[in-house]
Amino acid sequence: MNSLGSRLTIWYVLVVTATVVVALCVGRWLLERQLIRGLDLLNAAEFQEIVDRVEKNHHMMPDQEVLERITAHSKIDAPLYFFQLRNQSGDVVFRSANMSDAVLPENPKGKPNWTSDDPLLGTVRAGEFELGSMKLQIAASLQGVRRSLRSYFQVSLAMLGVVAVFSVFFGYWLSRLALDPVRRIQLTARRISAENLSERISVDSSKDEIADLARLLNQMFDRLEISFERLWRFAADASHELKTPLALIRLQSEKLLLHGQLSAGQSEAMQQQLESIMRLDSIIEKLLFLAKSEVGGIELNLRCQKTNDLINAVDEDARALCEDSKINFVLRKSEDITATFDAILLRQVLLNLITNALHATPPDGCISLWSCRVRDRWQVIVEDNGPGLPENRVRDIFEPFVRVRQEMIGDESSGAGLGLAICRSILDLHHGAIFAENCRPGPGLRVIFEIPIGRAKAGESGS
Amino acid sequence: MRILIVEDERKVGQFIERSLSEVAYSGKWVSSCATARDALAESTFDAIILDLGLPDGDGLDLLREWRAAGFNEPVLILSARDALQDRVRGLNVGADDYLAKPFSFEELLARLRSLLRRQGGKKTTEFEHRGIKLDLLARTVECDGNPIDLTAREFALLELFMQNQGRVLTRTMIAEKIWDSYSDLDTNLLDVYMRRLRKKLESSPDKQLFKTLRGVGYQMV
Numbered sequence A: 001m002n003s004l005g006s007r008l009t010i011w012y013v014l015v016v017t018a019t020v021v022v023a024l025c026v027g028r029w030l031l032e033r034q035l036i037r038g039l040d041l042l043n044a045a046e047f048q049e050i051v052d053r054v055e056k057n058h059h060m061m062p063d064q065e066v067l068e069r070i071t072a073h074s075k076i077d078a079p080l081y082f083f084q085l086r087n088q089s090g091d092v093v094f095r096s097a098n099m100s101d102a103v104l105p106e107n108p109k110g111k112p113n114w115t116s117d118d119p120l121l122g123t124v125r126a127g128e129f130e131l132g133s134m135k136l137q138i139a140a141s142l143q144g145v146r147r148s149l150r151s152y153f154q155v156s157l158a159m160l161g162v163v164a165v166f167s168v169f170f171g172y173w174l175s176r177l178a179l180d181p182v183r184r185i186q187l188t189a190r191r192i193s194a195e196n197l198s199e200r201i202s203v204d205s206s207k208d209e210i211a212d213l214a215r216l217l218n219q220m221f222d223r224l225e226i227s228f229e230r231l232w233r234f235a236a237d238a239s240h241e242l243k244t245p246l247a248l249i250r251l252q253s254e255k256l257l258l259h260g261q262l263s264a265g266q267s268e269a270m271q272q273q274l275e276s277i278m279r280l281d282s283i284i285e286k287l288l289f290l291a292k293s294e295v296g297g298i299e300l301n302l303r304c305q306k307t308n309d310l311i312n313a314v315d316e317d318a319r320a321l322c323e324d325s326k327i328n329f330v331l332r333k334s335e336d337i338t339a340t341f342d343a344i345l346l347r348q349v350l351l352n353l354i355t356n357a358l359h360a361t362p363p364d365g366c367i368s369l370w371s372c373r374v375r376d377r378w379q380v381i382v383e384d385n386g387p388g389l390p391e392n393r394v395r396d397i398f399e400p401f402v403r404v405r406q407e408m409i410g411d412e413s414s415g416a417g418l419g420l421a422i423c424r425s426i427l428d429l430h431h432g433a434i435f436a437e438n439c440r441p442g443p444g445l446r447v448i449f450e451i452p453i454g455r456a457k458a459g460e461s462g463s
Numbered sequence B: 001m002r003i004l005i006v007e008d009e010r011k012v013g014q015f016i017e018r019s020l021s022e023v024a025y026s027g028k029w030v031s032s033c034a035t036a037r038d039a040l041a042e043s044t045f046d047a048i049i050l051d052l053g054l055p056d057g058d059g060l061d062l063l064r065e066w067r068a069a070g071f072n073e074p075v076l077i078l079s080a081r082d083a084l085q086d087r088v089r090g091l092n093v094g095a096d097d098y099l100a101k102p103f104s105f106e107e108l109l110a111r112l113r114s115l116l117r118r119q120g121g122k123k124t125t126e127f128e129h130r131g132i133k134l135d136l137l138a139r140t141v142e143c144d145g146n147p148i149d150l151t152a153r154e155f156a157l158l159e160l161f162m163q164n165q166g167r168v169l170t171r172t173m174i175a176e177k178i179w180d181s182y183s184d185l186d187t188n189l190l191d192v193y194m195r196r197l198r199k200k201l202e203s204s205p206d207k208q209l210f211k212t213l214r215g216v217g218y219q220m221v
Helices: A003-054 A063-076 A143-191 A209-259 A264-294 A307-324 A343-360 A404-409 A419-429 B010-022 B033-042 B059-068 B083-093 B105-118 B152-163 B171-179 B189-201
Strands: A081-086 A092-095 A113-118 A122-131 A134-141 A303-306 A328-333 A338-341 A366-374 A377-384 A433-438 A445-452 B002-006 B026-030 B047-051 B075-079 B097-100 B126-129 B132-135 B140-143 B146-148 B168-170 B210-213 B217-220
Touching: A003 A063, A003 A081, A003 A113, A003 A122, A003 A134, A003 A143, A063 A081, A063 A092, A063 A134, A122 A143, A143 A209, A209 A264, A209 B010, A209 B105, A264 A419, A303 A307, A307 A328, A307 A338, A307 A343, A307 A366, A307 B152, A307 B189, A338 A343, A343 A366, A343 A377, A343 A419, A343 A445, A419 A433, A419 A445, B002 B010, B002 B033, B010 B026, B010 B105, B026 B033, B033 B059, B047 B059, B047 B105, B059 B075, B059 B083, B075 B083, B075 B105, B083 B097, B097 B105, B105 B168, B105 B171, B105 B217, B126 B152, B132 B152, B152 B171, B152 B189, B152 B217, B168 B171, B171 B189, B171 B217, B189 B210
Parallel strands: A328 A366, B002 B026, B002 B047, B047 B075, B075 B097
Antiparallel strands: A081 A092, A081 A134, A113 A122, A122 A134, A303 A338, A366 A377, A377 A445, A433 A445, B126 B132, B132 B140, B140 B146, B168 B217, B210 B217
16 A cells, blocks of 8 residues: 555544544533433422422412421432422521432522532432422432443444444545546556657546646656657767768778878878777767666667576687686586576676776786576676775776776776776666675675576566 | 769768779769659669768668668668667668768778679588688588687688688678677777687798788788
8 A cells, every 4th residue: 555545544534533523522412411401301390299299279388298298209209309498598498318418509600400519419410499488409310311421432432443443444445546546647657768758648538636647747758758859869969970070080091091102100190090080989889878778768689598608608708808818717607597688788798897807807817707696686797816996996987987997007098988887787777786896805806797587578678 | 883872971972982983883972862862763773872860851761762662772871870779770671781980981892892792692601712621511620631620709700701702801890790799899809819710720920811901800811
């Protein structure tokens, strides 16, 4: 689940739960009010019963008889009600037996009904009624109300739990539903790369926010496509504009060399000029390769093939090169691995690494080439026993125009320092990696490259 | 032999035109797609040298057009664009060969000759040259009657020279044939192999089999 989806789900759960909590609280308040109002009505009904007992033909009986009748009535309703009678001056003249020592307070703030706490009676709901010149106070315990509210609370809690659980599922489903168009945009956008910049996200006719977003993205892809096209054109134009004059210089130099009747010194100068032209051409070619691979413009000729076929082909060339420089060459290859790679480009990498090693290795030194499988990767190591590199420069050697080794051994002849940068971009195109480390115990440098096995499918072009 | 040169850069086009005439080819230079169409409509050519970056269109479109119209003579693409991809594209459209700028005239000539020859070539499996015998089927090499042991690359290289006796083979042509590379190798690999071949085949100092053309290539003499 992506993070926005989970956040949406959490928000949904919170909102639903909070709403239910508020609704239950309001329900509780209404229920309590209703129950207390019921008690007030019962108190009033009880008073009416007492009135019926103490009145005869709409006249009050004498006080003594009234008291007796109330006492008798209070005994009958003792489990439910407390009775207290105050005289005109407010003194308590009668209390029902079930009240023992407790006294109901005087009517606070002149309200006909009120709730009061008493240490002996507990919380009661009381009402005050005029009985002749006296005041009759009738109270009922709130225990029943409390009990009802407690069970309401329990039921609410259970309901809340159920709602929370359901809202998690429902919220998840809802967030998926809401994010589904986003996910579709994501899928398309991920598919769009340098190779198929013309593909667009499909936008339905609706005018909602997601469709707007898709439209915006499509506009961005339009601009991106135009910039890429410009870049291609720039690369092609730069190449054309640089190489055409270069071609002319080369053609004319060669002609001079062949038919110009030059002196030996002039011939040599012309020859050097030709070599510089070739070097310039090779630098242009490499820079264009690097620029194109940066923006995904190199199409790999990927084939699922045996790594040892490549290693064997390189072996013969490496052996010839090393023999020529009087350097030993050792090849160690493990069992045959099948991997997907561009053989021509990887051979270029290997020959480049071996040539670099040759430049660093002293005569009678040794260069080793290892090819093996390390877990799910094909690993190739080229190791020399030259001086190695300063530890802080080991990472730099794959940057363009960095020539650490050449600086160290004072060799100015070999290349512009683009070879290893090209190697890295070729490995990047293969979703692989290349790195260097000093041999321990030294001296020597080890350059290692790795390519995942069975990751890329045959025929897939590099992206 | 009449060669049509389609090249937008005047100086390069004229240079090729002039140089071709010096080696007894008749070149005609045009500088745009439109003039190239006119030239081909007016007369016939034995081969075309075609630049891809033309002011009024893409050379590949022109080539496609010609091939669709039934023009079957060899076409050599001359381009300044990135070698590998344009090369593949060009050959797919129907070009016979591809040469990247900056190129050497020797190379252009060698390729042109090879293309013109290809029209009526015959296959042989045994070659002999100055005492060296190469048998493609048995994969054996003899020098003055003695069997010579060659590695796979050395054998392929010698085979290439035997098939092109007396002709200049440029470094790029050799790299293409032997290493499937589309440009000169970044290493001195070719020179190393040539040294090895010489050591094995040139039995006496006065017997020079391979002539080095500095910066250009080699020639079997």
